Amino acid sequence: MLPLTDSHGRTKRKLRISLTDRCNFRCTYCMPEHPDWLPRASLLTRDEVLRLAGLFVAHGIEQIRLTGGEPLLRRDLTECVRGLDGLRERGLRRVSMTTNASRIAPRAVELVEAGVDDFNVSLDAVDADLFRRMTLREIAPVLDGIEALAAAGARVKLNAVVVRGDNDGEIVRLLEWAMERHLPLRFIEYMPLDAPGHWRRDAVVSEADMIAAIEKRGHVVERQPRGADPATPWRIDGHYELGIISTVSNPFCSTCDRLRLTATGELFTCLFSPVGMPLGKRMRDGADDEALSALVRKAVWLKDAGYAARPGPVARATTMHTMGG
Secondary structure (H helix, E strand, O other): OOOOEOOOOOEOOEEEEEOOOOOOOOOOOOOOOOOOOOOHHHOOOHHHHHHHHHHHHHOOOOEEEEEOOOHHHOOOHHHHHHHHHHHHHHOOOEEEEEEOOOOOHHHHHHHHHHOOOEEEEEOOOOOHHHHHHHHOOOOHHHHHHHHHHHHOOOEEEEEEEEEOOOOHHHHHHHHHHHHHOOOOEEEEEOOOOOOOOOOOHHHEOOHHHHHHHHHHOOOOEEEOOOOOOOEEEEEEOOOEEEEEEOOOOOOOHHHOOEEEEOOOOEEEOOOOOOOOEEHHHHHHOOOOHHHHHHHHHHHHHOOOOOOOOOOOOOOOOOOHHHHOO
C-alpha cells in the first residue's frame, strides 16, 4: 500500500493509540474536574485495536505509542503489547508507551518482555507537595515506577507540562534531577487541550522563558538543529540534551508525522482537529479493510496545516484525557 501523505507533503510514520480514557490521576491541565468515562462497550476490543494497527502499519506506520488515559488501567494491556509486537514482521519498528508510571513497578519486566521498547513517564514536579497539588496523587509510586523501568532495562524519558503559577518554579530543579539520573527530559508548553474554557494563554511558559530560567541558574545552553521530532533539542552544559515541545510559541506543524486513534477508534489527524474519522464505528458496521483504508487515506490527505495555521483552543467535546496526548 502507498504511504500516508497529506496535501501538505507530510508523510505519516507514527500512530498513537489510546487504550482507555480512564486515568487514576487528576492532572489539572488534562482532566475535567468531574470526568464522564466512556462506556466500556464503546472501547475498541483488543482484536479491533490490532486490526486497525495492522492496517496503519500496512500504510507505512513504523512507530506505535500506547496512551490513555492511563494505559496501565487496560486489563489486557500486556496482550495488546504482544499483539503489536507481532506486527514487526510487517514493518513496525517500535512500540512505545506513555504512562504516569504509578502502577508500573510490578509489571515493568513483563511489559518490556512483551515488546515495549521505551516509556515516556509524566513527571511534572519532583517536589512531593507540588506534585500532589497538580495531580491530586502521591509521587512515591511514580518514582518507584521509574526505578523499576530502569532496572528492567527499559529506555525511559520524562515529560513535564509546564504551567505558569503551578510548576514554572520547578523547571531548573526538575532538569537537574533528571540530569543527575541521566534520564532524558522534555518540557512541554501548556496547550489548549484541557477542559473547555479552562486554558489561559497567560498560563503558558514559553520555550524562551524556560531557557531563560535555566540560563539564570548558570547552566550553559546551546540550541541544536530541529528535526522531525516535535521537541527542539537543547544541549545543557555541553553534555545533556533537553527537549522542549513548543506547540504554542514555536509550532512544529510543518514536520508533523503522527496520527492519533482514540479508545473508541476515532482517527484524529491532528491533536487540534475539531472532528475525527469514526473508524471504530465503521469497522463495527462491517467495513472491510479496503474501505477502512480508503477512509484513512482520505482523512490524512485532508489534514490541515495544524495549530500554526489556527492557534488557540479547539472547540470539541473530546478533551486531552480522551485524545491520547
